[in-house]
Amino acid sequence: MEIILSIAIGVMTTCGVWLLLRPRTYQVIVGLCMLSYAVNLFIFGVGGVKTNVPPLLTDDVATGALADPVPQALVLTAIVIGFATTALFLVVLLASRGLTGTDHVDGRGDRK
Amino acid sequence: MNDWTHHLIIAPVLLPVIAAAILLFIDERSRILKALVSLAAALLLVVISFVLFRIESGPNDFEGVYLLGNWAAPFGIVLVLDALSALMLLLTSLLGLAALVYSLARWHTVGAHFHTMFQLLLMGVNGAFLTGDLFNLFVFFEVMLAASYGLLLHGSGPLRVKAGMHYIAVNLAAALLFLIGVSLIYGTAGTLNMADLAARIPDIEPDRRMLMEAGAGVLGIAFLIKAGMWPLCFWLPTAYSAASAPVAGIFAILSKLGIYVILRLTMLLFSDGPSAGFGSDVLLYGGIATLIFGTVGVLASQALGRLAGFSVLVSSGTLLMVLGINDGAVSSGALLYLVSSTLTIGAFFMLIELVERGQDAGANVLAVTMEAYGDADEDEPEEGDGVTMPGTMAILGICFAACGILLAGLPPLSGFVAKFAMLSAMMGTGAIGVPPTAAVWTLVALVILSGVASLISMTRAGIRTFWSSIEGTVPRVLVIEIVPVMFLLSLTLALTVQAGPAMQYMDTTIRTLANPSIYIDTVKNAIVVESYKDRAGAREGSE
Numbered sequence: 001m002e003i004i005l006s007i008a009i010g011v012m013t014t015c016g017v018w019l020l021l022r023p024r025t026y027q028v029i030v031g032l033c034m035l036s037y038a039v040n041l042f043i044f045g046v047g048g049v050k051t052n053v054p055p056l057l058t059d060d061v062a063t064g065a066l067a068d069p070v071p072q073a074l075v076l077t078a079i080v081i082g083f084a085t086t087a088l089f090l091v092v093l094l095a096s097r098g099l100t101g102t103d104h105v106d107g108r109g110d111r112k
Numbered sequence: 113m114n115d116w117t118h119h120l121i122i123a124p125v126l127l128p129v130i131a132a133a134i135l136l137f138i139d140e141r142s143r144i145l146k147a148l149v150s151l152a153a154a155l156l157l158v159v160i161s162f163v164l165f166r167i168e169s170g171p172n173d174f175e176g177v178y179l180l181g182n183w184a185a186p187f188g189i190v191l192v193l194d195a196l197s198a199l200m201l202l203l204t205s206l207l208g209l210a211a212l213v214y215s216l217a218r219w220h221t222v223g224a225h226f227h228t229m230f231q232l233l234l235m236g237v238n239g240a241f242l243t244g245d246l247f248n249l250f251v252f253f254e255v256m257l258a259a260s261y262g263l264l265l266h267g268s269g270p271l272r273v274k275a276g277m278h279y280i281a282v283n284l285a286a287a288l289l290f291l292i293g294v295s296l297i298y299g300t301a302g303t304l305n306m307a308d309l310a311a312r313i314p315d316i317e318p319d320r321r322m323l324m325e326a327g328a329g330v331l332g333i334a335f336l337i338k339a340g341m342w343p344l345c346f347w348l349p350t351a352y353s354a355a356s357a358p359v360a361g362i363f364a365i366l367s368k369l370g371i372y373v374i375l376r377l378t379m380l381l382f383s384d385g386p387s388a389g390f391g392s393d394v395l396l397y398g399g400i401a402t403l404i405f406g407t408v409g410v411l412a413s414q415a416l417g418r419l420a421g422f423s424v425l426v427s428s429g430t431l432l433m434v435l436g437i438n439d440g441a442v443s444s445g446a447l448l449y450l451v452s453s454t455l456t457i458g459a460f461f462m463l464i465e466l467v468e469r470g471q472d473a474g475a476n477v478l479a480v481t482m483e484a485y486g487d488a489d490e491d492e493p494e495e496g497d498g499v500t501m502p503g504t505m506a507i508l509g510i511c512f513a514a515c516g517i518l519l520a521g522l523p524p525l526s527g528f529v530a531k532f533a534m535l536s537a538m539m540g541t542g543a544i545g546v547p548p549t550a551a552v553w554t555l556v557a558l559v560i561l562s563g564v565a566s567l568i569s570m571t572r573a574g575i576r577t578f579w580s581s582i583e584g585t586v587p588r589v590l591v592i593e594i595v596p597v598m599f600l601l602s603l604t605l606a607l608t609v610q611a612g613p614a615m616q617y618m619d620t621t622i623r624t625l626a627n628p629s630i631y632i633d634t635v636k637n638a639i640v641v642e643s644y645k646d647r648a649g650a651r652e653g654s655e
Contacts, residue, residue: 020285025277032284039288039295046299070298074247078291081254085284088261092277099270105281107274 012038025093025103036082040075047071121178121193123160128235135228150227154209161201168198177638185635186308192244195621200241207458208234210596214462215358217593223266233259246304257283263359275354282347290334296327307635310628314385339370340428342401349421357465364458371431379625392438399433407562410569416464426562427453444618445533452526456518459600469587509578514601516570521563526607
């Protein structure tokens with residue numbers, strides 16, 4: 001379980017960084033999305049990977065068998081904020097496309 | 113301390129967000145109403161932060177911890193008001209008021225929701241200064257960033273959209289680094305409350321310590337991007353010079369926010385224990401690199417906007433370098449420099465737009481190119497019978513000269529006092545017979561050289577703008593545009609006159625920061641307010 005999670009995070013980060021450094025705005029935004037997925041999984045993994053344990057402390061749950069609720073709360077916040085900022089970036093991307101007529105990040109087309 | 117002043121701690125966060133919410137519901141066409149609401153909120157914010165500052169600078173021991181949701185410290189989120197955050201709040205509110213008044217002349221009408229975004233930016237900045245919780249800091253940072261994206265794009269145009277896109281991409285990546293850092297710290301230390309973290313960090317086992325330091329390093333990168341440390345700063349001059357004047361003015365506080373967080377976290381988390389002094393080398397050498405890069409940039413800038421953008425880097429570089437030295441007396445000089453340079457750069461960004469209004473775009477670039485390659489026509493222009501200087505130009509010129517003096521750090525304004533405080537502490541004037549080392553001389557030389565570079569650039573730009581403008585058109589400047597600039601500059605004058613008490617305040621602040629146990633104890637001993645039920649129960653029990 002841990003190994004799959006870490007491989008997934010690694011692969012997504014690699015793809016994300018590569019795409020982030022690409023010259024097209026669409027690639028940049030997909031790269032940022034990839035990176036934010038990787039980071040969200042990472043935050044989730046920080047609390048320890050456990051299956052089938054509740055995050056809530058109740059009387060019939062042993063304190064040892066408990067998922068850490070804090071990373072789950074953090075990841076929710078991070079998802080919401082990441083989603084909003086990505087949407088905002090998408091708007092700017094479209095505005096830039098409309099104003100410059102190209103989807104290059106510097107607003108200049110490639111020299112062919 | 114009585115009840116109502118205690119609730120004032122949360123007011124710098126609540127007031128702008130309420131104002132922003134009200135502003136959203138006011139129709140975009142009723143501009144005057146919107147402006148009035150926003151202005152009232154900004155004024156009230158100045159009053160509140162001044163009251164908080166007065167309480168904080170007073171002799172009484174102020175328990176400035178506000179438990180949100182009435183949860184005790186490590187479990188709930190806390191807001192902490194101490195001398196440093198009170199100072200930053202006051203600075204933010206003053207700069208915010210000036211930028212807002214300036215924007216009322218024309219900038220607030222060129223796009224939708226200017227006032228809403230402006231208030232949200234203030235909310236984010238204030239929240240980041242107040243919060244005592246790392247993840248809450250992230251949330252306030254994002255609020256501030258989201259508002260700043262909108263404000264940077266305010267006014268639109270290809271240049272702003274391009275700069276805005278770069279700015280957003282860089283800051284989204286920085287936010288991801290922030291999250292990685294925060295989660296690593298949580299994974300190793302098991303807490304996000306800054307005070308609790310500071311108490312736990314000295315006792316972390318060595319195998320986890322490395323991971324915690326890695327997390328702190330990643331977290332630091334996120335703030336250094338905001339502060340503009342070389343090589344993370346290439347977005348900054350472009351973004352700041354592309355922003356509209358009042359927005360660039362308020363953005364002067366954003367890079368200082370990065371510095372503030374670095375100062376706060378290094379002094380709190382890494383002041384003693386096995387991790388003591390973590391990252392101060394990075395700050396020192398990074399600061400030196402930033403200072404050199406900024407100085408070269410200032411000399412090379414052709415447009416005034418870029419000159420101001422690189423001045424931000426010079427001031428960030430100086431601050432980072434000086435904080436990297438990690439010495440109490442030097443740091444308190446740095447704090448004064450922080451206040452002075454924020455006011456200066458804020459005023460300068462707003463002044464630039466007024467000055468450039470009289471010229472065509474690109475005139476500056478042309479002028480510098482002409483200087484470099486020699487004028488095409490060397491003929492002396494015919495001498496007039498002594499041109500009478502229009503009043504507007506005179507006022508603008510005086511303000512420009514004041515900005516130049518402040519940036520270069522010449523007497524008599526506060527730029528000089530602040531640099532003098534830093535340099536004299538660095539060279540150790542107190543200890544007699546100990547000559548400063550070569551390293552100290554290098555740092556001192558760098559600070560002075562950066563001042564000289566600013567002076568050269570400002571003089572060149574000033575001569576070009578005020579003494580040899582070819583068209584001789586006088587820019588049309590409204591009173592409410594020049595007054596905020598003069599207000600900020602007069603604050604630096606006040607800082608010069610009151611340099612003694614100001615330095616004393618900075619000294620106390622740094623001394624409090626250098627002793628993290630004060631902060632830790634204050635937060636941990638914050639008492640939960642008794643609930644109504646408990647109080648009622650107690651009364652019944654006693655009867």
